[in-house]
Amino acid sequence: MSFFIDSSKYSYSNIFDRNLSSLKWSYKARVFLNLLRTHTSNIGWLDKNHEFRKGETADDIVERLWAFCEVSIAQTRGFHICNLPGCEEHNKSRKPILATRQGITFLLGSAEIRVFGKGRKVYAAPNLIYHYVTAHEYQMPDAFVAALMTGPLPGSSEYTKRVEELGMRLTKTYQV
Ligand SMILES: [Zn+2]
Numbered sequence: 001m002s003f004f005i006d007s008s009k010y011s012y013s014n015i016f017d018r019n020l021s022s023l024k025w026s027y028k029a030r031v032f033l034n035l036l037r038t039h040t041s042n043i044g045w046l047d048k049n050h051e052f053r054k055g056e057t058a059d060d061i062v063e064r065l066w067a068f069c070e071v072s073i074a075q076t077r078g079f080h081i082c083n084l085p086g087c088e089e090h091n092k093s094r095k096p097i098l099a100t101r102q103g104i105t106f107l108l109g110s111a112e113i114r115v116f117g118k119g120r121k122v123y124a125a126p127n128l129i130y131h132y133v134t135a136h137e138y139q140m141p142d143a144f145v146a147a148l149m150t151g152p153l154p155g156s157s158e159y160t161k162r163v164e165e166l167g168m169r170l171t172k173t174y175q176v
Contacts, residue, residue: 003047006141010040010124023167031167038166040122043115043144044129046136048083055139062133064148065140066101069127071154072111072173073163079109082128084136097131098176106130107174116162117147127173 004010046052079096081087090097097108108127115123123144132138140148152158154170163170 002045003050004042004045005050006043006045006052007041007143010042010122028167031165034165035167038120038122040124040166041144042125043123043141044125044132044138046084046128046132046138048085052132053139053141054137056137057133057139061140061145061149062130063101064153065130065133066099067153067155068113068115068148069099069106069108069130070173071113072127072171073114073168074112074124075169075171076110079107080126080128081109082131082135084132086136097128099130099134105176107176111171111173114163114166114168115144115147116151116159117143121147122162122166123147 079094081091081094082097083091087097096110099106099108106127108131111127113125113127113129115125117123125144129138129140133140152162160170
């Protein structure tokens with residue numbers, strides 16, 4: 001999986017190729033202008049070769065993070081595997097990471113989540129972030145947690161609108 005330092009700038013180049021190629025130029029232009037005004041930061045792109053902040057995450061925050069994992073953005077065909085210490089077996093078998101909460105199991109690793117902060121601030125994270133927090137004690141940056149707790153939730157019209165403004169598709173996350 002690609003590694004990015006937390007809060008580094010997110011690049012939209014692939015998404016343009018993947019999602020917008022079939023759309024009209026006027027729409028593409030509008031999305032492009034939106035993207036110019038938007039500041040998207042990478043969060044939670046972890047890798048075994050890079051240290052990350054560890055600590056406990058309160059359950060109400062984990063619960064909220066789960067709600068963001070219910071929808072998938074920038075869906076790919078393949079799966080990213082967790083390569084952090086403790087997941088060596090997973091890594092060897094190349095089986096996707098599963099995450100279960102309240103009887104629902106999601107297949108993680110093939111899509112991203114979007115969290116919207118104040119103004120034009122956007123955060124892009126792999127949906128594996130849920131696994132990183134719950135299985136590897138990854139402590140998310142405070143600014144990201146603040147946006148997570150106060151920003152629009154998937155399922156709301158505001159959330160859908162903000163995702164569409166980025167020219168991105170939103171699908172339901174694979175359930176097992
Ligand atoms: Zn893992």
